[in-house]
Amino acid sequence: MDNRVVITGLGVCAPNGTTLAEFSEAIKNGISGIRHQPDLEALNFSCQIAGKPELSEERVSQYFTPLELRNLNSSGIVYGVIAGLDAWKDAGLTIENNDEPDWNSGTIFGAGTSGIDKFRWAINKIDDLEIRKLGSSVVIQTMASGVSAFISGKLGLGNQVSTNSSACATGAESILLAYERIKTGQATKMLAGSTSDSGPYIWGGFDAMKVCTFKHNHEPEKGSRPMSETASGFVPGSGAGALVLESLESALAREAKIYGEVLGGNINSGGQRGLGTMTAPNPVAVQRCIKAALQNAGIKASEIDVINGHLTATTKDALEIANWKEALQLPAERFPYINSLKGMIGHCIAASGSIECVASILELSEGFIFPNINCEDLSVEIKTLIPEKSIPQTLIQQPINILAKASFGFGDINACVIFKKYTS
Structure with a gap:
């Protein structure tokens, strides 16, 4: 079987927008969601700024029961459930409490860590010999598959329910895995996406590695500077992105809105050979991934x-x-336009690929190219590689037919997805 696979729903919980409308408006206008984080300053982090979704208690309570909220302490699960359920609703799909699961629908929803704050709380309880007070929610919030389990239970998904984890390539990988599931006829609909926790216990390791910028604590919105000559490290971020992938036959049958089509892609690894290491990409593998995609x-x-x-x-x-x-x-x-969302939201780690894929699909469906912010002083080395006109710094409104999205992660792993504007 060789089904065409289309995108019928989008959901996002990003530092610069926690609804699709907010996010779309923000990326078109180059609005940053990076803010000063008092807790990072109090802990003497070098980088005291970050991208973190802003959610009210009222908003969160719309997605979780009072019982779930009583002991909920996992920002990644919160972000993932919000993005996932919003994408499901955006696709025109209902959330019903049926006795029978939806055997044709599933989710591959990735994460880097799960419930790191909950895990720390649990460790303190054990250290204080209060193990009986841990309660029943520790496991489901700290297991790697916690986010997909929560989403599956809320939607009653009966097909594959998995959490993938491939560092910063997680989000793009989840889409390709879901795509293959539908393309081969094993599922009709798949909710694909990824999430990442926020806070010092997830960001501290990167700060210790000295890969985060420390030069812009006084001007957070200027801190994330992809392709800039004065780039000095990434700004950590968090959040979640989600896409509903569906067979074209199913989407047409229910007259769903179609945002775009997944043409294919590739996932590979550089094996940490050649120039590849745990933290650096093997250029040969990156190039092979793009060509294979x-x-x-x-x-x-x-x-x-x-x-x-x-x-x-x-x-x-x-x-x-x-x-x-x-x-x-x-x-x-002839080099295409190229942009990076990280100037506006920072590097959202495991969630980066999925949030950036949501932005990519918005570009395709609405016909715009979002601006690269904070690279007015374009890297001298990059200038020798491609024309400056390929790196737009203001919004461009024009039709787009094909967009390539790539994510590269620690462990020398790569994923590249090819999206296309839908045509019958």
């Missing part, structure tokens, strides 16, 4: 209108551009 999608490099890059505001940005250039083998003047 194009081949799998059945398109030529010249057909790509926009690249939504990984581009984290580190020294690896120029290497990523060089890898795209080598993989696509296009003349400089």
Whole structure:
């Protein structure tokens, strides 16, 4: 079986917008969601700014029962459930409390960690010999698959229910795994996405690695600077993104809105060989991933209108551009537009790919290219690789047909998805 796979629902819980409408408006206007974080300052973090979704208790209570909220202490699960359920509703699908599961629908919803604050709370209880006071919610909030389990229970999903975890490639990978499930006829609908916890216990390790910027604590919105000559490290972020993938046959049968189509993609690893390490990409693997994604999608490099890059505001940005250039083998003047959402939301770790895929689908469906902010002083090295016009710093309104989205993660792992504007 070889089903066409389309996107019929979007949901997002991002630092610069926790509804689809807010998020769309923010990315079009280059609005940052990066803020000063008093807790990071109090803990003497080098980087005291971060991107964190702003949610009211009232908003959260719309997605969880009072019993669930009583002991809920996992920001990643909260973000994931909100994005996931919003995507489901956006697809025009109902949430019903039926006795029978929906055997044709499932979820692959990724995470890097789960319930790290809950886990710390539990450790303190054990250290204080209060193990009997842990309660019954510790396991479901700290198990890696907690987010997909919560979502599945709320939607009654009866097909594959899994949580994938591939560092910063998690979100893009979840979409490709869900795509394959539908393409091969094993499912009709799949909710794909990923989430990432917020707070010092998830961000502290990166601060200790000295990969986060420390130069913009006094001006948070200027801190995340992908492709900038003055980029000095990434700004940590958090949140979740979700997409409903569905067979074209099913979407047409129920007259669903179709945002775009997944043409294919590729997932690979550099094996931490050559120039690849636990934290650095193997350029050969990155280039192979991009080339294989194009081949799998059945398109030529010249057909790509926009690249939504990984581009984290580190020294690896120029290497990523060089890898795209080598993989696509296009003349400089034909290089596509390329942008990075991380200037507005920071690096949302495991959630980065899914949030950025939501932004990519909005670009495709609405016909715009969001601006790259904070790179007015474009990297000198990047200028030698591609024309400056390929890196728009203001909103561009124009039709887009094909968009390539890639994510590269710790462990030397890569994922590249090819999206296309839907045509019958």
